[in-house]
Amino acid sequence: MFIATLIAARRISSGDISLAEDALRERGIEPMGRSWIEEDKACDILFSADPTIARDALEGMISGADLVVQGEAGRRKRLLVADMDSTMITVECIDELADYAGRKAEVAEITERAMRGEIDFTAALRDRVALLKGLEEAVLDRCHDERVRITPGARALVRTMRREGAYCLLVSGGFSAFADRVAGAIGFDGAVANTLLVEEGRLSGTVGEPIVGAEGKLQALIDAAEARAIELGESLAIGDGANDIPMLKAAGLGVAYHAKPKVAAAADARIEHGDVGALLFAQGYARSEWEAN
Known part of the structure; x- marks a missing residue:
């Protein structure tokens, strides 16, 4: 299992996370749930496909947000x-x-x-x-x-x-x-x-x-x-x-x-x-x- 964490310098919305999930689906990756680490600030999206594809799909798509893609285990x-x-x-x-x-x-x-x-x-x-x-x-x-x-x-x-x-x-x-x-x-x-x-x-x-x-x-x-x-x-x-x-x-x-x-x-x-x-x-x-x- 992998995690894509979106981290906002200021604020990130549920709508932003939905856009990110749609971007993953467009690349053949079905999201397996989301979890807020900090409301409006940092959110995890879980998935089980190729992390390189996920990173390519998500990087830079949400203005003012950083992205970290990694394995769920040992984070x-x-x-x-x-x-x-x-x-x-x-x-x-x-x-x-x-x-x-x-x-x-x-x-x-x-x-x-x-x-x-x-x-x-x-x-x-x-x-x-x-x-x-x-x-x-x-x-x-x-x-x-x-x-x-x-x-x-x-x-x-x-x-x-x-x-x-x-x-x-x-x-x-x-x-x-x-x-x-x-x-x-x-x-x-x-x-x-x-x-x-x-x-x-x-x-x-x-x-x-x-x-x-x-x-x-x-x-x-x-x-x-x-x-x-x-x-x-x-x-x-x-x-x-x-x-x-x-x-x-x-x-x-x-x-x-x-x-x-x-x-x-x-x-x-x-x-x-x-x-x-x-x-x-x-x-x-x-x-x-x-x-x-």
Whole structure:
């Protein structure tokens, strides 16, 4: 049995669900019932046919609604692995750091290309970090305090999943100077990220090796699952950039969050309208079951 969950950023009606059921019938899939997770906000449609056909039939048909199609069994995941920049927080930390060095436009352009998968992530990270050389180490704290903001729904997602027994890991191609604090503020069990190297109180323009990139994120997912005897099918991964693609593909449910086109195409589901709290609806949690955001 499969579930198609429609999740509205604002409101979804019974009429919208009826249109979705009709769209499934037009593709030869007979709906086997509907169930509201949250009235006017999130609804499950049950069916037993090809989930790929169902996703193709429903995706984008209801304005302002996101879609998650998955198996009914195991929808509540035991492992969450999440990207940080532009996913669990609203900014790209390296771009914001570069602003303090007067080089934001230059660095942000490289970041955008790397996240789109147009250039190699590892080489792009080294190039960007080199542009930060000489920046005072104290700027890391200032940048965190002035620029870093947690994405709506992030605390609720992590804290609800942890309450239900899931292990939650923040995995970032960014820097531990931010990731460790963000992980603590949101409620993650731990964080994996890169280390900015410092010499005499200033950034050296280099990053610790090995660099956490696409393969590092994938390995973090695998290691977290193996350490806790969790099948990869029981995992949920979320991210927005090209360096997230391998972990999204390996996870039981890989979700692209307001993502670049290449990432959206590779993921099992896309969140384009709502915030990360949509992933609680996708797991069948009504808002009354969420931990405080």
